[in-house]
Amino acid sequence: MEWKLFASLKEVVGQSEVEVDVQPGATFGDALDALLEANPELAEEVLNDDGELRDHIRVLHNGDNPFVSGEGRDTELEAGDELALFPPVSGG
DSSP states (O other), X not given: OEEEEOHHHHHHHTSSEEEOOOOTTOBHHHHHHHHHXXXXXXXXXXXXXXXXXXXTOEEEEXXXXXXXXXXXXXOBOOTTOEEEXXXXXXXX
């Protein structure tokens, strides 16, 4: 499963795409755990003190935010799904 990282998250890891080893049928939470296990420096950027995603981090699963739809960490993944993490971005 591949994660796409943007802005400061990309800078923390040093690359914009990170492959994690999860099988189809795994959940978003499994994929996030695998990403953070492979890149522990990201945990401080994306998780709060309770181990939940920080409010300002945006997640996309195939273009939709599973946390907005209510599925969150339990969202089941399939082969070819796209996952992305976005920190707050400003500009003009």
